[in-house]
Amino acid sequence: MNYPGLVNVENTVGASALAHFAGATANEIKAGIEDYQGVARRFDIRFKSDEKIYIDDYAHHPEELKAFITFGAGVVSREKDDRHFSAAFVFAYTGFRCRIC
Structure with a gap:
């Protein structure tokens, strides 16, 4: 993850948990985090x-x-x-x- 701030860590953890719950694999979640361009x-x-x-x-x-x-x-x-x-x-x-x- 290339974005500073605790809020971005918290958002990444939450989004990862939801993606896992929705059926995404660990590799898919990792790829999504690496590709994230920010807001x-x-x-x-x-x-x-x-x-x-x-x-x-x-x-x-x-x-x-x-x-x-x-x-x-x-x-x-x-x-x-x-x-x-x-x-x-x-x-x-x-x-x-x-x-x-």
Whole structure:
């Protein structure tokens, strides 16, 4: 699996269990995981260099934001140098959308 974040591990385990329950073989499940292309704007690595990494993430629910922040902080805490984790959030909610939440 080439996608970071605990949420992706959890989703992979859940999808694998459902695929097994539906009759998929272990080899079919493995092939599906290897072929998975991800979802646009979910932990989407757009740029990576030795000094910086830019990840686009469409987290818009409190639990998704928490998962993204936890992932970012976890990456930085494992580094041996003095990197820092920064996150910028853009909220494009309309008044209507906020009223129905």
